[in-house]
Amino acid sequence: MTEDDGVMLVVHGRVKWFDPSKGFGFIVSEDTDVDILLHANVLRNFGQGSVADGAGITARVQKTQRGVQAVEVLRIDPPESVVFPLSEEAGQLVGADILALELEPARVKWFDKSKGFGFANVFGRAEDVFIHAEVLRVSGFADLEAGEAVALRIVEGRRGRMAVQVLSWEIAVRGQQ
Secondary structure (H helix, E strand, C coil): CCCCCCCEEEEEEEEEEEEECEEEEEEEEECCCCEEEEEEHHHHHCCCCCCCCCCEEEEEEEEEECCEEEEEEEECCCCCCCCCCCCCCCCCCHHHHHHCCCCCEEEEEEEEEECCCCEEECCCCEEEEEEEEEHHHHHHHHHHHCCCEEEEEEEEEEEEEEEEEEEEEEHHHHHHC
């Protein structure tokens, strides 16, 4: 990146790492020769509180005296080459099958990253929806917060409803994925 300070460019890259507790992480991109700072506030403006390591990301960046920083996230894609093997009860779905499922508005009840799962409640329905950490990761998230608004694609399993994709509410409303 050789542009002058203050000039914004759009870059495509991957999340090198992001730590929600520290409030920042870094993006690597072939468009720059340095890592790009990704601050939690920029990610929150996109509608997510976290992002998975290795997730694809398109961002508007700016070179400053402190280095190259993301100023706006435009798109986040799940990490490449990750396949979530659904349980036998849910069968095997390919990407097109998952995208054909209806998006259901939900609120996170709780999610425990150390346990590897959590639950959400779909608006207007009483039962919980199971969210596995691997589904969260392949959806481009690292964690969820209780009360967070999300959109879920859900299948019916032997033990109840389970999410097969999680989108931030803001992205689902914009219809970008």
